[in-house]
Amino acid sequence: MPEGHTLHRLARLHQRRFAGKPVEVSSPQGRFASSASLVDGRVLKRAEAHGKHLFHVYGPDATVHVHLGLYGTFDEHPLPATTPVGQVRMRVVGGTHWADLRGPTACEVLTDVEVAAVHARLGPDPLRRDADPDLCFARISKSRTPIAVLLLDQKVLSGVGNVYRAEVLFRHGVHPLTPGRGIDRALWDVLWTDLVLLMRDGVKVGRIDTVRPEHLPEVTGRAPRKDRHGGEVYVYRRTGMPCLLCGTPVAMGDLAGRNNYWCPTCQPG
Template identity: 80%
Template sequence: MPEGHTLHRLARLHRRRYVGAPVAVTSPQGRFHASTVDGRVLLRAEAHGKHLFHVYGPDATVHVHLGLYGTFSEYPHPVVEPVGQVRMRLVGPTHWTDLRGPTRCEVLTDVEVAALRARLGPDPLRRDARPDLAFARIAKSRKSIGVLLMDQDVIAGVGNVYRAEVLFRHGLHPLTPGNKVDRALWDLMWADLVVLMRHGVKVGRIDTVRPEHLPAATGRAPREDRHGGEVYVYRRTGMPCLVCGTPVAMADLAARNLYWCPGCQPE
């Protein structure tokens, strides 16, 4: 599932290409009520965690959650006939985009948008984020920090990669109860997520390895993985830790693969 930086990249792209002009909105698949916003001026495109919002106003916002299989495909003019199951098509002055396979694609009222966002935790990529709200939930929970970081009601936008990597970077075992994480450590982790995720927005991949551990510095081969980017533990099960050499461990936690280094993240 795409993590928060992907949705913020999409919001930035759609602001540049579509905001401020009338947008033709259709649903070739017929499963999205496009007529509500078709022909309106797109006022704003923004993301909150793993949710994308196209704000047409008044009282009309298209909400998209990509889920596991959703994808946007972006093209310059000319526009061609739809191919496959296209849930939503946007056509602007210079570009057009097709959305396929999302978990959610719907028109919401302002009240519905406010209710949805009220359920989400703070997003490290938003300027209005309040990390204290996330810590308040973490500090009173006996659930593991590994579970809490993936809970979008606690913190929005962090997925399996950022979860594994930020815990490694701060030497925190993923099964540590939330109420055992002190505020000073949380502040460092939040600040780190802000930096890492902003970098993800900029370059379009997740890089978490510090300069001294990169291939150019250590002489190791670059990572080869469809997810791209240099990481410490994510999808590196059994491989030596880049810092201490201990084999990276993997276990199931809440139906998701959990990665950590037993040497750098002791219980």
Template identity: 75%
Template structure:
């Protein structure tokens, strides 16, 4: 599932390409046809992301809420638009580019109250300037749940996914099964600041990089990581491989239906 930086990149791209002018909106698949007909030819006013949610604003007409889920994708191409291929939930055509949305978990038209309710269900997003990290701390500091599970709970923290979760815990030497209420406040503030830095970098470059210069492939004389997620990481998807810092095999287990990775030596219980 795309993490928050991907949605913020999409929001920036769509704001740049489509906002401030009328757009063509359609649903070749048909599942968004009624909503698309209401928006077709109207002005796309803005786009924003909140956590893993993408919002296309059309002023008083409402907001298109997109959650890509595990399989959703946008393709982005310059005009002219080609004939639809496959199950296109929503097609967006602007002045210079067009985009097809396929396979999202959510593609729906919301009114202002529904958008507010959606945001109210989410924790603070490290990529938003209006984020309030104290709200996440309030939830974490009272919880017996493991910090690894809490970081993936979008009601606690919006936009952080499996990669950022594993990497920020490693970078701060936090054992993933430590209860949230055992986490030190100062440490949490350091982790939050680190997430802001890492995720902003992800928005800029379009991949997740978490490895310090001294642990990069060139510095350690190792081959670059090959993974569809891109970027250099410490523990994510490195189960059984030597830790880049201490050489201990990276551990792995399933937690709340997701794969968890950590170094038993660098992140002692």
């Protein structure tokens, strides 16, 4: 599932390409046809993201809400638009570009009240200016749940996925099973600040890089990472490989139904 930086990157792209002008909205597949007709031809006021959710805001009581889920993708192209191929849930056509949405978990038109309800159930997003890290800490500091589980709880912290959670915990030597209430305020401030920096970089470059400059392949002489997700990381999907800092084999285990990665030496229990 795309992590939060991907949705913010999409929001910025759609803001540049479609916002401020009337757009054509359709559903070649048909599943979104009646909802698409509600916004077709209207001016897209803005595109924004909150966590793993994308919002196309058209005006009073008309916002298209998209959650990509595991399989959702947007294809972006310059005009002219071509004949739809495959199951296109939503097509957006602007003055210079068009975009096709396929396979999302959610694609719906919401009222302002419904949009507010979506935002209300999501935790603070490190990439949003209105994010409140105090709210996250208030929830985390009272919980016995492992910090690695809390970081993926979108009601606690929005936009962080499996890669960012594994990497930020490694970067600060935190064992993933540490209970939330075992994270003091100073450590939380460090984790939050690092997430903001890492995720902003993800928006900028379009991939997740978490390895510090001194540990990059061109410095250490190791081979660059080869993975469809791209990016240089410390522990994510490096099971059994030597830790880039200490050489200990990276561990992997199931935690709340998700693969969890850590270094037993750098992140002692």
